[in-house]
Amino acid sequence: MPDNSGPTGSPHRPTILVTGATGNLGREVAGRLSAHGARVKRLVRGLGDQRGQRSGRPGxxxxxxxxxxxAAMRAALRGVDAVFLIWPLLDSAPARALVAELAAAAPRVVYLSSTAIDDEAVRQSDPIVQVHADMExxxxxxxLRPLVLRSDTLASNARGWAPQLxxxxxxxxPDIARTAVVDExxxxxxxxxxxLGHRGRLGHGxxxxTGPEILTRADQVALLGTALGRRLRFRAVAADLARSRMLADGRPERLVEALVAASLHRPASSRTTDHVERLTGRPAGTFARWAADHAAEFGGARG
Structure with missing residues (x-):
């Protein structure tokens, strides 16, 4: 355990910058840090951005x-002890300036990456995973010697199905390969x-x-159905149709192409780990639990 005492012996309250703070994961991280007594800086793109306020806490x-x-990042990093970094772009080149600012400020960096990275591959399976590998x-x-958290598919991605349900x-x-879906x-x-430095590293890696089980898209939809008390089913669509639908919904073309590439080329996950338990002291939750906790977001039971 690190010594978190200040110069007079009083507990030191670390200051932590959370990027992606208005997203599904970032707002959960920011809220938990505040609850633990940390000073939290929530990075937002504009003062009018109110998303994620429900997870905000005093301080x-x-x-x-x-x-x-x-320049904005240089100001945001002043006085920061640690950074939770989520890189949102499909290109790592613009991150070079950010990395220079991080190196100058020298905070502890925790980077959210992907379990889909193949450390033996020269090139990764798709553009999204390649960006994570490049950022690492x-x-x-x-x-910077970042502490890297490689996450499997977040359960919160299922929120994208809410309009259909x-x-x-x-x-x-698209019938994306099975994966060890993990609760955000x-x-x-x-x-x-x-x-907060409560746990050490697992070796040097x-x-x-991951979540505790490998699930297909159909599995996830069925589990949502159980939580909603409805008989739901998943219908796979061809890549071309998926592409046209996402473009019609207004998604950026580059993101659409990356998502289609992921659906076509990313290999199925075949591994679960106990790393959530090693870090948190309890096993990872199931997707069924997540679905039950979030059932109201999907419209509930239908008469």
Missing amino acids: AERVVGDLTAP ALLGDAG RAGDVVSG RDVADAAVAVL PYLL
Whole structure:
């Protein structure tokens, strides 16, 4: 355990910058850090951004900034002991300026990456995983020695199905390979544990955060159906149809192409780990539990 005492023996309250603080995971991390007594800086893109306020707690500070704006990040990093870093872009090149600012400020960095990274591969399976691999390399090459949390698919991604489930009992989409879906609340608890220094490293490698079971898309939809008391089913659609639908929904073309590439080329997950338990002291929760806890978001039972 590190010594968190201040110069007079009083407990030191670390200051932690949380990026992606308005997203499903970032707001969970920020809320938990505040509950543990940390000073939290929640990075937002503008003062008008109110998303994620439900997880805000007294003492959390909203800081306006952009990960691609070096001057703004330099200001946001002042006085920061640690950073929870989520890189949101499909290109790692703009991160070079950010990494330079991190190296100058020298906080502890916890980076959210992906379990889909193949450390033996020259190139990764798809553009999304490649960016994560590139970011890990950038941070390491800068001498930051980041603590890397490689997360499997977040359960909160299922929220994207809510509009379909409010309208009917079928979820249609690309049949992405099976994966060890992990509750974002477990990832947040793991992130808080390492940000506050409560747990040590697992050797020299990254933490691999997974749920307790491997699930297909159809499995997830069926478990949501159980939570909702409805007979739901998943209908796979071809890549071209999935692409056209996502474009029609207004998603950026580059993101759509990356998602389609992931659905076509990312290999199925075949591994679960106990790393959530090692970090948090309790086993990872199931997707069934997540579905039961969030059933109201999907419209509930239909008469």
